[in-house]
Amino acid sequence: MMGRKLMEALFVLPVAVLAACGGDVAGTEQAMELGENTQGVLYAPPAPASGNILDSTTHLGSVNLGSAVQTSFTTNPQYYSFKVQVPASSLVSLEVTHLGSSMYLDTGLFVYGPKNASGSYGTTVLAQDDDAGYGQLSKLASVPLTQPGEYLVVVSAGSGSGKQFRLQTGCVGGGCSTLAPAPAGYQLTLTEQAITSQLQSTLATGEAAYHYTSGSLRRFDFAWPYSGEPTLAQADAAVFGFQEYQEYGYDAGTALTYAQLYGYLYSEFQPLHAQILSTYGNGVENVQVMTHYYTRLVAPGASGWFRLNVILFPQSRKVIVFEQTAYET
Incomplete structure (x- = not known):
């Protein structure tokens, strides 16, 4: 593992170096045209006791190189973070663009990483x-990242509440290696993580509404060091790798948009719909759902209805599994 001092020597790009390349000059001219104060304040996320800068940020998922993400600040100050998978010996560009960002917004931009084994x-x-x-x-016009791995990009604002921004990522002059496609038959490896306390509370409220319905909500993360995005079929197959869901295997499933999922949820669980999306989505990715259903007798003359929803966040690298059941009384 590369030591911290060596990492600093290889990677730190002072703002003065970027100015020499023309970045600051252009930014200053544009600011003067707008009549704005160019002496902005760089709001860096505070170093947490954990030693992992991620813990000082609001994480909004992953962004693929060459793509963009757009969202809004909600508090002052605020530090949003995005994970970016970078091949070896890459020359990366990062910019909070004028297109898609609010007027008079003052931002800071930071790069950390790569993520280590812990x-x-x-x-x-x-x-x-x-x-x-x-x-x-x-704007960071040219950031050389020699080590492959997952980096953390942080966009900050001291007084941006209510204003939106757009972060564009890219490669400079073909300076990023091309990621290989996933090998044929590649299977996702899911790692379970805890759901947020807010989602736990919403789920508990829904379960308490009626004695004859219940719900289960689980979150899984996965790695994706390949070009393109994982598919809904891969996410669905990975979930069926868990023994407890194999009864649903008799139903081929129905693919849904995330908006369509709302109509498949019992009313007591519908509040989860918006919360899941806002908690785990990055605001621009195409969230997809595969729903499976079956019914069977659970007692003489009484049926049970079972529905499994596999929700794929392809850029945020997450699979959310929501199961709801109801019993005839």
């Missing part, structure tokens, strides 16, 4: 910028 991105800033983009927006 899952930490550390607290050492590899590159950062305040106002090299349009107006007071942030």
Whole structure:
């Protein structure tokens, strides 16, 4: 593992270096045209006691190189983080773009990583910028990342509540290696993580509504070091690898959009619909659902109805499994 001092020597790009490449000059000219104050404040996320900068941010999932994500700040100050998978010897560009960002928004931009074996991105800033983009927006025109792995990009604002921003990622002059496609027959490996306390509370409220219905909500994360995105079929197959869901295997399933899922939920569980999306989605990915259903006798003259929903967040690298059951009384 590369030591922290060596990482700093290889990776840290002072803002002054970017200015020499013309980034700050353009940003300053644009800010002057808008009549804005160019002396912005760089709001860095505070270093947490855990030593993992991720713990000081609001994490919104993964962004593929060459794509963008758009969302809004909700509090002051705020630090949003995004995971980016980077091949070896890559030259990466990152920018909070004028297109898709609110007027008079002042942002900071930071890069940490790569993630180590314990899952930490550390607290050492590899590159950062305040106002090299349009107006007071942030831009890192060229960040050399020699080590392959998962990096954390943080966008911050001191007074951005209610304003939106768009983060664009890319490769400079073909400086990113092309990721290979997933091998034929590749199977996702799911790692279960705890759901949030808010979702636990909403689920518990739904379960308490009626004695004849119940629900189960589980979150799984997975790695995806390949080009493109994982498929709903891969997510569905991975969930069926768990013994407790194999009874649903007799139903081939029906693919749904996330919006369509709402109509398949019992009314007491419908509040979960928006919460799941806002908790685990990055705001731009195509969230997909495979739903499975079967019914059987659970007692003489009484049936049970069982529905399994496999929800894929392809960019955020998550699979959410929601199962709801009802019993004839």
